[in-house]
Amino acid sequence: MQLLIIVLVSAVSCRNAVTDTNITDRGDHASRFKITDCGSFKKLVVLNPWQESTQTSFTYYLVNNNIIAPDTLPSNQIIRVPVRRIVCMSTTHLAMINELGMSDAIVGISGKNLVYNPALREKIRNDIVQDVGYESNLNKELIVSLRPDLLMAYGIDPSSAGYLAKLKEMGINIMYNADYLEETPLARAEWIKVFGALFNKEKQADSIYNSLADNYMRICDSVNTSVMPKPKVLSGGPWEDVWYIAPMNSYAIRLIADGGGDYIFKDIFAGNSKPYPVESVFVKALDADIWLNPGAAKSLDELFNFDYRLEKLPVTTSGSVFNCNNRLSPDGGNDYFESAVIHPDILLRDVASILHPEIFPDHHLKYYRKLQ
Numbered sequence: 001m002q003l004l005i006i007v008l009v010s011a012v013s014c015r016n017a018v019t020d021t022n023i024t025d026r027g028d029h030a031s032r033f034k035i036t037d038c039g040s041f042k043k044l045v046v047l048n049p050w051q052e053s054t055q056t057s058f059t060y061y062l063v064n065n066n067i068i069a070p071d072t073l074p075s076n077q078i079i080r081v082p083v084r085r086i087v088c089m090s091t092t093h094l095a096m097i098n099e100l101g102m103s104d105a106i107v108g109i110s111g112k113n114l115v116y117n118p119a120l121r122e123k124i125r126n127d128i129v130q131d132v133g134y135e136s137n138l139n140k141e142l143i144v145s146l147r148p149d150l151l152m153a154y155g156i157d158p159s160s161a162g163y164l165a166k167l168k169e170m171g172i173n174i175m176y177n178a179d180y181l182e183e184t185p186l187a188r189a190e191w192i193k194v195f196g197a198l199f200n201k202e203k204q205a206d207s208i209y210n211s212l213a214d215n216y217m218r219i220c221d222s223v224n225t226s227v228m229p230k231p232k233v234l235s236g237g238p239w240e241d242v243w244y245i246a247p248m249n250s251y252a253i254r255l256i257a258d259g260g261g262d263y264i265f266k267d268i269f270a271g272n273s274k275p276y277p278v279e280s281v282f283v284k285a286l287d288a289d290i291w292l293n294p295g296a297a298k299s300l301d302e303l304f305n306f307d308y309r310l311e312k313l314p315v316t317t318s319g320s321v322f323n324c325n326n327r328l329s330p331d332g333g334n335d336y337f338e339s340a341v342i343h344p345d346i347l348l349r350d351v352a353s354i355l356h357p358e359i360f361p362d363h364h365l366k367y368y369r370k371l372q
Contacts, residue, residue, distance in 0.1 A: 030190040032178035035197055040067065042197055044079075049178035050155040052271060058176050062197055079150060079173055082200040087132055087143060087151040091115060091338040092179055092188075096195045099342045100204060107146045108132040116333035136163045144170050150198070152177050184254045185344030186213055192342060208342070215345035216258075223260030223352050223359060231355050233261040234288035234315060236273070237295035238307050243281040244273040252293060255344075259351035264288055278307065288315040290355060292322055292368075300371050319370070322354050326369040336367045 036043040042062040048054060062081045063069045069078050087108035088094050097103055098117060109115060112124045112131040123129040130146060133139045143151065144167075151174045153164055164174050179191040189212055196205025233256050235246055246253050247270040248263060256263050264284050268274060285291075291313075297303035300321065304311045315321065327335035340347045350368045353360035 030182055030187040030193075032181055032187075033191065033194055035193065041069070041073070044175075044194065044197060046176050046178055048181070049176040050157050050160065051181065052157070056158075060175055064200070076168075079175065079198065081198055083149045083198045085146065085148045085150075086198075087146060087148045089134075089151070089153045090177065090180070091333070092191075092341045093152045093177060093195075094120060095339045095342050096192045097199075098339075099192060099208060100195055100199055100201050102195075102199050102201070105199070107148060108143060108151075110134050110138075113329075113331040114333050114337070115331075116327060116329045116335040116338045118329075121329060121331075121333075135160065138163065138167070140167055140170060143167060143172060149173060150175055154178065154180060179341065183249050183251060185251060185258075185347065186216055188251065188341050189213070189344050212343065212345045216348055219345060219348050219352055220258040223356050224258070226260075226359075228260075228356065228358075230260055230262040231289035232264050232287050233355070234264055234285050234291045235293050237293070237297070237303070238278045238281070238310075239295070241278055242275045243278050245276050245281070246273050247271075255348055255351050256292065256355075259348055259355050261290065261351070261355045278309075282309065282313070285313055285315065288313070290320050290322070291315045292351070292354070293324055294321060294371070295323075296325070297323060297371060298325060303371060319372075321371045322365075322368045323371055324367050326365060326367055340367050 032047050032049065034045045034047070044060045044062055046058045046060070048056050049058065050056070059077055061069070061073045061078050063073070063078055065080050065082070084105055085107045086097070086105050088097070088106060089110040091114055094106060094109065094115065094117060097106060103120060106120065106129055108130045109124070110132055111134055115121050115124065120129060124131065130142060132143050151167065151172050153160065153174055154177050155161065168174055177191065177194070179188050182188040190209055192205045192209055193202070196202045235252060235256065236244060245265050245268060247268045248266050249269050250273070253263050264287060294303055295306065297306070300316065303316070303321065310316055324336040325334055346366055349360065349363055350365050353363040353365070354368060
């Protein structure tokens with residue numbers, strides 16, 4: 001029988017468990033979590049896990065299964081690791097778990113039609129993985145019956161704490177994940193370190209992150225250290241006479257900047273996308289050389305059905321429109337919102353090859369497609 005180790009809280013100061021790399025020097029470090037190694041356990045703090053939040057944090061203590069937790073740790077904040085059974089509320093969580101080779105730990109997901117991974121969809125079809133519902137429509141009884149060690153949640157606003165409170169009362173361990181709020185691709189990808197800590201695979205998670213970060217920066221350097229002109233880029237699309245403009249400090253636009261593009265709304269910095277009248281966007285769009293991420297359209301005809309005036313833009317007449325829906329499941333799950341989060345280097349190569357095909361003549365687009 002394995003000996004249980006009784007842990008005493010020592011006076012030794014905790015130390016940051018985040019690995020230093022050349023990436024952090026460029027300001028691409030994740031800002032929504034912090035992992036601290038306290039010797040006998042790890043302290044995980046998730047910061048501001050919903051939009052517009054500025055002073056919200058959740059603290060979790062990761063304690064090995066074969067260890068008696070110190071009495072000083074709040075029992076309702078302890079997560080036993082390695083996690084063996086997990087329910088995930090976002091497809092990005094699925095991708096990171098899969099990258100660590102731990103997909104067999106997934107017992108529940110939210111929104112089966114959103115899943116792209118073929119192996120996971122097969123498990124869903126065979127009822128090995130259950131769809132537990134979404135937000136306020138969560139099937140609480142089903143979740144409890146799955147006996148998860150952890151439910152990985154995310155919240156758009158504080159109301160999510162309300163519908164998850166009942167689950168906590170029913171004994172479900174809940175942890176917030178704020179990866180989607182990180183502003184850079186590398187910061188989002190760094191959340192794999194959180195999963196590494198949850199599954200006791202820290203070294204593997206660090207190795208994965210360091211490798212993709214190095215690849216990412218090499219691509220970024222290759223297109224941003226040259227003297228070639230940067231194409232002007234339009235992003236997003238109209239929705240009911242409103243065009244939501246992504247700010248310069250957002251995930252999608254950072255990819256454009258790192259890929260060697262000149263975003264036509266580069267003067268906008270904000271916490272969220274900003275609504276603009278379609279007509280005012282058209283005026284600036286006349287100068288665009290490339291159009292990325294134009295909504296849900298799979299073809300130019302679908303795009304023009306949203307607004308017939310789009311057909312007259314120079315960027316559409318030149319055929320320079322690309323969308324991030326090249327990998328779709330039969331049910332509509334988009335791998336851009338799944339595995340791309342842990343492969344930002346491949347995603348950046350897609351964007352960079354669209355903007356600078358002369359640098360990447362042999363690259364085949366993975367997440368993007370040219371609309372015909």
